[in-house]
Amino acid sequence: QVQLVESGGGLVQAGDSLRLSCAASGRTASIYLMGWFRQAPGKEREFVAGIRWSDSSADYADSVKGRFTISRDNAKNTVYLQMSSLKPEDTAIYYCAAGLSAYAYWGQGTQVTVSS
Numbered sequence: 001q002v003q004l005v006e007s008g009g010g011l012v013q014a015g016d017s018l019r020l021s022c023a024a025s026g027r028t029a030s031i032y033l034m035g036w037f038r039q040a041p042g043k044e045r046e047f048v049a050g051i052r053w054s055d056s057s058a059d060y061a062d063s064v065k066g067r068f069t070i071s072r073d074n075a076k077n078t079v080y081l082q083m084s085s086l087k088p089e090d091t092a093i094y095y096c097a098a099g100l101s102a103y104a105y106w107g108q109g110t111q112v113t114v115s116s
Contacts, residue, residue, distance in 0.1 A: 001026050001027060001105070002024055002025070002026045002027055002028060002030065002031060002098055002104075002105040003024070003025045003026045003105075004022055004023070004024055004096045004097070004098055004105055004106065004107035005022065005023050005025075005096075005107060005108075006020060006021065006022045006094065006095070006096045006107045006108065006109060006110040007020070007021050007022075007023075007110060008020040008021050008110060009094060009110030009111045009112045010111075010112065010113070011113045011115065012086055012112075012113070012114055012115070013086075013114070013115050013116075014086060014087055014088055014114055014115065014116050015085060015086065016086050016114070017082070017083060017084045017085075017086065018083045018086060018112060019080055019081065019082050019083070020036065020080065020081040020083070020094055020096075020110060020112070021078055021079075021080055022034065022036075022078060022079045022080075022081075022096030022107060023076065023077060023078045024077040024078070024079075024098055025077065028077045030099075030100055031053055031077075031098045031099065031100070032052060032053050032054065032099070032100050032101065033050055033051070033052060033053070033097075033098065033099050033100070033101075033102075033103060034050070034051055034053065034072065034079040034096070034097070034098045035047065035048070035049060035050030035051065035070070035079075035096075035097050035098075035103060036048040036049050036050070036070065036079075036081045036094055036095065036096060036097070037094070037095045037097055037103075038090075038092035038093065038094045038095065038112075039092055039093050039095070039109075040089075040091060040092040040093075043092075045095070046061065047061055048060070048061050048064055048068065048081070048094070049061065049064065049068055049069075049070040049081060050070065051070045051071070051072055051079060053072065053074070056071070056072060058070050063089075064083075064090075067083065067084050067085045067086075068081060068082065068083050068084070069081070069082040069084075070082075079096065079098075081094070083112070086112075086114045087114060088114045088115065088116045089114075090112060090114050091112060091113050091114050092112060093109040093110065093111050093112075094109060094110050094111075094112050095107055095108075095109045
C-alpha cells in the first residue's frame, strides 16, 4: 500500500500563486506515476498534471498549461504542484494520486479556493 498526504491548499486571490505538496509513504518502490487531479463543486474529478518518476516527464491538462508546474523530489518521495496565475475556475479540491501503470492510490484532498 501507498499512503499519500497532501498539503498547501488555502484561500488566495485571482492572480496569486500557491504550491501543493504530496508526500508518499509505504511501498513507494511501486510508484511510477504521480499526479494531481481536482474536483470542483458539481463537477467530475479531472486530471490536472502527472509526472513519471523515472525521467520527470510530465503531462498537463490544457486548462493549466503554462500556469501550473509539476515536479518531484525523489529523496523525499514528494511531488509538488506549483500553481501560478490562479483563476476562480481553479477552485476545487485537489487530490494527489500515484500508481504503477494507473493511478491506484489517492490522497484525501486539499481545498484550493481562488477569489475574484
